[in-house]
Amino acid sequence: MFNTVKYLVNNLRTSAKDDSNLGKRRESEDKHNYLVDRISLLPYEVLVSIASLLSLKEAAATSVLSRRWKNVWKYTTTLNFQDLDLFVGDNFYCLKLLEENLRDEKSRKYVDWVDRVLVQHEGHTIERFKAFFFLNNIFKNSIDKWIEFAMQKRVQVLELQFFIKQYDFTIDNYEFPQNLIGLGGEGEYSNHIPTQHLCRYNNVGFKFLKVLRLQQICLTDEVLEYFLSNCPVLERLTVTVARGLVCVRVVGPSISLKYLAILDCPNLKSIEICNPNIASFVYMGACIDLLINNVPLLIEVHISERALHYVDFTTVAFNRLSFCLSHLEILKLNISGVVYNPNYDFPVLENLKQLELNVETNYQWALYHLYSFMKACPHIHRLILKLEFQTYVETIVSKAPKFSHHSLKVVEIMGYRGYQCAVEHVVYLIENVVALEKIIIDPVRRWIWPPGMDRGTEMVKEEVKGRKHAKEHLKERVPSTLEFECL
Known part of the structure; x- marks a missing residue:
């Protein structure tokens, strides 16, 4: 049914374009009118559910389908204000950077668009509210009203992803309105975290909030603690910059939180997690104090600390994860540029099923590092290596000891280039993994460049060379018993 409505909306844009065949056009119009009449007989709440699955612009377009559809879009439960003309990924680095003289103009048009939609919205609740654009504190009055609107409508998923000029920390980020949650007026900080009844919307607030994503927003420790303490069904929290x-x-x-991601917060000093419900934790940023305790359900951890390059990061990471290593199932670590410590006795991760490593393949002891991780993870089924090269000069990589791994089934090599050091990583795994069934070679560095992003001519040329090398030279070194896939 959803696809039918989507077809009808798209048909509105194309039916008048071709006058070359009047018969076909009339036949198309008859089919269109028949479908509209049939769908319009559905209960009104079903029509609203269908409109909520469409993009906002498509939902608004349904208003011309028939008289019954005229106001359906005003009750949509999904308010996703994501500008598709700019969007190429769900990350700041994946946005097309606008020329500065056009950015303010487009930002104001974006804010006007959101304001107009919210004024016309007539539904009592919304499931999702997403704002995704170049916005800062200049637009604070409007954004405050958006948050107030979301609170009144009992929002379940709130995503405020704003962007400023890359690496420009002189621009004022939007400041989260503390007065809306009972933390005092602008610029004021209370000495306690308020309970729900202190919030202006004491009967609603954020008590229905399940997912919260905040990016490049001025957010204090007190505000974050408010969300953790006063949102009884909050399960996923992502905070960026x-x-x-x-x-x-x-x-x-x-605290009901199950997923926590803290990314690139420049002034962060520490994270303390002592929560029996959390199942997944992601941290990316500078080296901080990380305290993890009482996390019996934690099965997935992803840590990338850039400041720990050229130190024994593995020892540091495993020491800090000591309370959860025994029950981890997915572990993702950035070990590119870190020192290999031959004297460190790796703990055995008995329950680990998937291991992802960012590795510097032309580091002399890279294969020793890989060997140590493989020995420590005897039961993994999938290994993902994200290849990084600090220099493009070939380095002699020391041969690591041989061993037999009996559980690993799939190896995925991302960011592959036709360097000897990269080939040696693949060959080492082929020779030592007894149960290996499939090797996937992907020249694209997808952890940096999500789908749809323009990676530039030079990067694409490197990927083409890597793909060609894998097909012409690497494949011949893979036994016929293994499935070889080059993306």
Whole structure:
């Protein structure tokens, strides 16, 4: 049914374009009118559900389908204000950078668009509200009203992803309105975290909030703790480039959070997690104090600390994860540029099923590092290596000891280039993994360049060379018993 409505909306744009065959055009119009009449007989709440699956622009376009559809879009439960003309990925680095003299103009048009839609919205609740654009504190009055609107409508998924000029930290980020959640007026900080009844919307607030994503927003420790303490069904929290965060604490059995991601917060000093419900944790940024305890359900961890290059990061990481290593199932670590410590006795990760490593393949002890991880993970089924090259000069990589791994089934090599050091990583795995069934070679560095992003001519040329090398030279070194796939 959803696809039928989508077809009808698209047909509105194309039916008048071709006058070359009047008979076909009339036949198309008859089919269109028949489908509209049939769908319009559905209960009104079903029509709203269908409109909620469409993009906002498509949902608004349904208003001309028939009289019954005229106001359906105003009750949509999904308000996704993501500008498709700019969007090429779900990450700041995946946005086309606008020329500065056009950015403010487009930002104002974007804010006007959101304001107009919210004024016309007549539904009592919304499931999702997403704002995704170049916005800062200049637009604070409007954005405050958006958040107020979301609170009134009992929002379940709130995503405020704003962007400023790359690496320009002089621009004022949007400041989260503390007065809306009972933390005092603008610029004021209370000495306690309020309970729900102190919020202006004491009967609603964010008590229905399940997912929260905040990006490049001025967010304090107090505001974050408010969300953790006063959102009883909040399960997923992602905070990116929040300069106000210093000490993040996820502590207490009453916190329902299951997924936590803290990314690139420049002033962050520490994260403390003592929460029996959390199942997945992601941290990317500078080296910080990381305290993890009482996390019996934690099965997935992803840590990438850039400042730990050229130190024994593996020892540091495993020591800090000591309370959860025994039950981890997915582990993702960035070990590119870190020192290999031959004297460190790796703990055995008995339950680990998937291992992802960012590795510097032309590091002299790279294969020793890989060997140590493989020995420590005897039961993994999937290994993903994200290849990085600090220099493009070939380096002699020391041969690592041989061993037999009996569980690994699939190896995926991302960012492949036709360097000897990269080939040696693949060959080492082929020779030592007894149960290996499939090797996937992907020249694209997808952890940096999500789908749809323009990677530039030079990068694409490197990928083409890597793909060609894999097909012409690497494939011949793969036994016929293994499935070889080059993306």
